[in-house]
Amino acid sequence: MSKSLSSIYLPVFGGIALVSSLAVAVANRGYGDSQINTLKTRLSQVETHEGVARALADENAARVAELETQLQEVQANISAAPAGIGVSEQAPAHDGKLGVGREALPAEIAAWDVDVLPDGRGLPEGSGDVFTGEEVFADKCASCHGDFAEGVDNWPVLAGGFDTLADKDPVKTVGSYWPHLSTVWDYVNRSMPFGEAGTLSADETYAVVAYILYSNDLVDDEFELTQDNFAAFEMYNKDGFVIDDRPDLEYAEWSVEPCMENCKDSVEITMRATFLDVTPEEGGESVMNDATTSDTPTFTAASTSAADTETPAVSVDGTASTAGIDPELVAAGKKVYKKCKACHAVGEGATNKVGPQLNALIGREFGAVDGFSYSSVFKAAHDEGRVWDEVTLDEFLAKPKAYMKGTKMSFAGLKKEQDRAAITAYLKSIGE
Amino acid sequence: MDEMFKPSRRAFLRGGAAIAAGSVAGSVAAQSADPLITELQDWASYTGAGVDETPYGLPIHFESDVIRRNVEWLTASPISSINFTPIHALDGTITPQGCAFERHHSGAIELSKGDYRLMINGLVDQPLVFTYDDLQRFPRENHVYFCECAANTGMEWAGAQLNGVQFTHGMIHNMEYTGVPLRLLLQEAGLDAAGDFADKWVYVEGADASSNGRSIPMEKALDDVLVAFKANGEALRMEHGYPVRLVVPGWEGNMWVKWLRRVEVTDAAVESREETSKYTDVYENGVARKWTWVMDAKSVITSPSPQMPIKHGQGPLIISGLAWSGHGQITRVDVSKDGGITWDTARLGKQGDTKALTRFYLDTDWDGAPMLLQSRAMDETGYVQPTKEQLREKRGENSVYHNNCIQTWYVNAEGIAENVEVS
Numbered sequence: 001m002s003k004s005l006s007s008i009y010l011p012v013f014g015g016i017a018l019v020s021s022l023a024v025a026v027a028n029r030g031y032g033d034s035q036i037n038t039l040k041t042r043l044s045q046v047e048t049h050e051g052v053a054r055a056l057a058d059e060n061a062a063r064v065a066e067l068e069t070q071l072q073e074v075q076a077n078i079s080a081a082p083a084g085i086g087v088s089e090q091a092p093a094h095d096g097k098l099g100v101g102r103e104a105l106p107a108e109i110a111a112w113d114v115d116v117l118p119d120g121r122g123l124p125e126g127s128g129d130v131f132t133g134e135e136v137f138a139d140k141c142a143s144c145h146g147d148f149a150e151g152v153d154n155w156p157v158l159a160g161g162f163d164t165l166a167d168k169d170p171v172k173t174v175g176s177y178w179p180h181l182s183t184v185w186d187y188v189n190r191s192m193p194f195g196e197a198g199t200l201s202a203d204e205t206y207a208v209v210a211y212i213l214y215s216n217d218l219v220d221d222e223f224e225l226t227q228d229n230f231a232a233f234e235m236y237n238k239d240g241f242v243i244d245d246r247p248d249l250e251y252a253e254w255s256v257e258p259c260m261e262n263c264k265d266s267v268e269i270t271m272r273a274t275f276l277d278v279t280p281e282e283g284g285e286s287v288m289n290d291a292t293t294s295d296t297p298t299f300t301a302a303s304t305s306a307a308d309t310e311t312p313a314v315s316v317d318g319t320a321s322t323a324g325i326d327p328e329l330v331a332a333g334k335k336v337y338k339k340c341k342a343c344h345a346v347g348e349g350a351t352n353k354v355g356p357q358l359n360a361l362i363g364r365e366f367g368a369v370d371g372f373s374y375s376s377v378f379k380a381a382h383d384e385g386r387v388w389d390e391v392t393l394d395e396f397l398a399k400p401k402a403y404m405k406g407t408k409m410s411f412a413g414l415k416k417e418q419d420r421a422a423i424t425a426y427l428k429s430i431g432e
Numbered sequence: 433m434d435e436m437f438k439p440s441r442r443a444f445l446r447g448g449a450a451i452a453a454g455s456v457a458g459s460v461a462a463q464s465a466d467p468l469i470t471e472l473q474d475w476a477s478y479t480g481a482g483v484d485e486t487p488y489g490l491p492i493h494f495e496s497d498v499i500r501r502n503v504e505w506l507t508a509s510p511i512s513s514i515n516f517t518p519i520h521a522l523d524g525t526i527t528p529q530g531c532a533f534e535r536h537h538s539g540a541i542e543l544s545k546g547d548y549r550l551m552i553n554g555l556v557d558q559p560l561v562f563t564y565d566d567l568q569r570f571p572r573e574n575h576v577y578f579c580e581c582a583a584n585t586g587m588e589w590a591g592a593q594l595n596g597v598q599f600t601h602g603m604i605h606n607m608e609y610t611g612v613p614l615r616l617l618l619q620e621a622g623l624d625a626a627g628d629f630a631d632k633w634v635y636v637e638g639a640d641a642s643s644n645g646r647s648i649p650m651e652k653a654l655d656d657v658l659v660a661f662k663a664n665g666e667a668l669r670m671e672h673g674y675p676v677r678l679v680v681p682g683w684e685g686n687m688w689v690k691w692l693r694r695v696e697v698t699d700a701a702v703e704s705r706e707e708t709s710k711y712t713d714v715y716e717n718g719v720a721r722k723w724t725w726v727m728d729a730k731s732v733i734t735s736p737s738p739q740m741p742i743k744h745g746q747g748p749l750i751i752s753g754l755a756w757s758g759h760g761q762i763t764r765v766d767v768s769k770d771g772g773i774t775w776d777t778a779r780l781g782k783q784g785d786t787k788a789l790t791r792f793y794l795d796t797d798w799d800g801a802p803m804l805l806q807s808r809a810m811d812e813t814g815y816v817q818p819t820k821e822q823l824r825e826k827r828g829e830n831s832v833y834h835n836n837c838i839q840t841w842y843v844n845a846e847g848i849a850e851n852v853e854v855s
Contacts (some may be wrong), residue, residue: 089785091571091613097620100569104551104559112694115635115702123724144508154508156762165718168590170830172709177720180703187705190643194512196640197538205569237502241712244724250826255814256619259764260775266855267771269842273595289595296842296852297802299770415749 069102116186119230123185127226128207130214136204137211149174149215159215162236173217179238181230183208238258262301269296287335333426336419346430361427364388378407393421393427470647471589490530497521500531503599505589511539512642513579516602519754520739525606525782525789526576529663532605534671535581535685537642537706543691545555545675548639550617550659554696555632557622564675567661570612570620575658575681576788578756580604580727582684582711582833589819592851597737600839604756609679611660614653626697629654635702636678639693646687647701648680652725656681659692682787683725685795685831686711716828730836731755731765731792731809742847746800749855751778752760755790757811762790764810768851769796771804771840771854773855778807786812796816803843804854820853 037187116122137146144155151157161171170177174184191197200208210225218236225233276289337346340358350357356369367374367382374382381404384393396403397420399413414420491498502515517533534540545564553559581603587593594600618634626632629650638644648657658679661668668674673690680687686706688768701707701723713721733753736742742749756763761784766775781791792807809817820837842852 078451088573088575091573091616097622098569099563100566101552101560101620104553104561108551108561109553109559113553113696115637115696115704117698117700118703119700154505165714166716166830168829170714170718172714174709178709180708182709183705186645186702190645191538191641191705194538195641197643239557240718241708241720241722244721244726246721246724246726246728250728250818251813251815253823254816254818256777256816258808258810260766262773263775264771264773264855267773268805269852269855270855271591271853274594274840275593276595277599277738291850293852299804301770301773320607336682 075389077220078210114186114190116189118180118182118183120182120227123227123230124202124229126202126206127201127224128205128210129224130207130210130219130221131206133209133211133214136200136208140196140200141208144194149212157200158212165237165240173216174212175218175236177237177240179235179241181209181213181233181235184212189211264301266298266300268298269293272296329422329425330429332418333422333424333429336414337426340423346427358427359430361388361430362390362393362424375404375406375408377404390424390428393424397423449584495521498531500533501598501602503587503594512537514583514603516598517605518598519602519604519734520597520737522734522793523752525754525785525791526664527605527607529607529666529669529672529787532607532669532672533581533603535603536671537644538640538641540671541640541691542656542670543639543675548675550676550692551694552617552621552696554625554635554698555626556618556697557625560617560621562617564661567612567659567676570616572610572612572775573658574608575656575679576605576606576608576785577679577681578604578727578787578789579679579685579688580730580756580758582686582724582727585730585837585839586832588837588839588851589824589831589835592853594597594739595851597734597839598739601732601734601754603685604754604789606756607663608665609658609660610662610665611658611679614632614657614659614678615655617659617695618653618697621822623697626650631699633694633698633701635694635698636687636689636692636705637694638673638689642696644689644705644706645702646689646706647698647704648687650697652680652683653695680725681711682727684711684727687725711833713827713831713833716830718830726835727756728760728834728836729755729757729759729762729809729811729815731762731807731817732839733767733805733807733841736805736843736847736849737841738849738851741849742798742843745847746798749796749798751794751796751805753778753792753807755792755807755809756788757809757813757815758787760786760812762809763812765790765810766810767792767804768793768806768808772806772838775808800845802832802845803841804852805841805843805849806838808838 049076114122132380137145137149141149144152145158146152147156149158150160156173157171158174161173161176162173164176178184185205188208189200189202192208193199206225206227210219210223213219213225213233214221214223216236270293272291273289276287340355344355345351345357346359350359352369352372356372356374364387365382366384366386366388367378394417397414400407400409401413414423498518498521500515500517502510502513507513514535515533517527517528518531522528522531548564548660550562550567551559552562556759584603585600588600615632623629631645632650634650634653635645637648638645652749658681659676660679663669668677673688673692676692678687678689678692707722711724713724715721731753733751734740735750735752751766752766755765762780765780766780767778768775776794776796778792779796781793806839807817817836817838823835823837840852840854841849843849
């Protein structure tokens, strides 16, 4: 009985549990009553144990009374109980202070409180011009963001992209997208350069910000940014933002009882995953999926009379078309090559794309394709007369950036030896 | 699972086919006595590992497959990058810290409890500095909450891209946090100086190089935001902000500032890099939404899924998944096996948590026919998880964040699942 007491008391804070605890309380009261009846019967039967039995009966009666009190408390608490099962009771509110912690000193606040608001509050004194900014940028920013803030590899592009925001792949740069100049200053000052955050002086930060504006054609090369002309500067996309309007535009429309049966006449697969991730092993490796939707089934609604049909009618048997490829190394290499083909063409009539065409690569000199603008490291290799063979290609593809320091190729490399062997075999199989 | 995938996807496909063919009738009568039963096994004879062999235990090596993974081409450097929780391989609702996704903007830092300081300043009566030990003297609460990156499923806006629920939906974890309500710390500093709370904010930043500052309206700061130091009963992991992180229930993960070092009461949003150039949503006309903090209701089937094919052939099948809503409790999840023509209401594995992952199950029977699996969550506000089509109609395809569309897995007759889009 003492257990059932706690089972009534504890879930007082639960919403749904409250209902069940009431049921338990009522059931327990019934149980207590029957216990008393049983004891009363035994009392009359076992007169020799009368004293003991009476004491037990009293105890039970006392417990029933206690239960009833608890039940009343539960009922009284129904309206006051917070919603949710298993919630943590709220930490107590306290009027006074705990007196824990210490006063923050002005020097400490000055060291950490450096954020800058859109109206320019928080800016330190200082200034910087485009010319100075170009020097600082070249020294500390260009390795990732490019000399002209155009972005290297996957690193952020800071300039350009104007009038692309309505395109499928909007180019969101400082110039085209950022609504406040304060954000640029604040971020450069606090979090840049990457790996050396917080090392720029106020004047250097003003100068870098001025240069980023210049690289976006938003100021001329005479421009100097100071804390005085800062707040007046209006960014290109300052009016490009609205505050979250999902509640108005989406929530009401999508908060309706959903359809459960015959919600569509038929369903077809319109697209399959672009990248197939071969999961375990080292993981994260993606291969392009060349499967089409033509060999997948169409699902059709069962006739309206057959509402109890659980499985849909299937008109075509679907199989993944990636199965059944010949496992020769060349074939495997052709698959791995999908990682390269966005930038490198092969085969008849292949031309240079972002990267040079790769026909007859093995045996070809480094940096030898006509009309392709090679990085200086490849030009140097060409001048040295270096030639691609299986070993050099393997080493290059393992870690392109380490092997050819300064290469423009942004590809991270092929970690797996078997992939490199496969692609080498594939490229060897390709003639002029 | 691991044996199946090891050599190549091709071998996996072959293996899947073989298994499906071998178990067409579901359970098959044994042809001969199972040596695992009839023969004395090493583990039943020799002794095992002693206590203290691993003072802090890791999962047994058979589970070495259940790890975070990243997608290399997504970001320029792993230092400013994200990886994905292996939600395909987990069940229940709590995410173990060791496999909970990471998102860093300047890498995960080592900051000791002894070196930890938290400053409260700005429009407060008395700016304060707390040590880690100071925080232990404030009343604390325990809550389970999901933390979802706003970019979760972001690669799927323009079409089905990544073939695995870990990659499409793995920027999420769900832990039990222990921490001090932020309002108690703000009250300790005194909010009389702030005046009317209606137009006030707190600006929160981390101690790492990115600082990752975000502005949070005062109303939320005084509501359920926690300054947390424990997750799932133990200290936060380095990658999740050890020793102290902010927990902002139901709101996008970027606001859950790690290595929390400062909370400033302000009279305006700072409009930092993370709340203007990032974590804003560009729509079809080029206009962007900002301050889209809440993560709307969403769900996904975690098994079967591309990383979790059906290996047992037809017969009893458990369809399992996760649902969550930044607006409160999940009240219902429906599952479709035919791409949204017919829906069955799933069973909720554990009800009542708010702004936390809810597990659902559809206990069903597979006839071996291909399926188009979908799940659809509803939350306590009555909101129904939208289809991809509904989302695109409202927002276009230019966005990155807040993709909470219904996901479709195509399961073929062999039990192999693939990420697809349907009409």
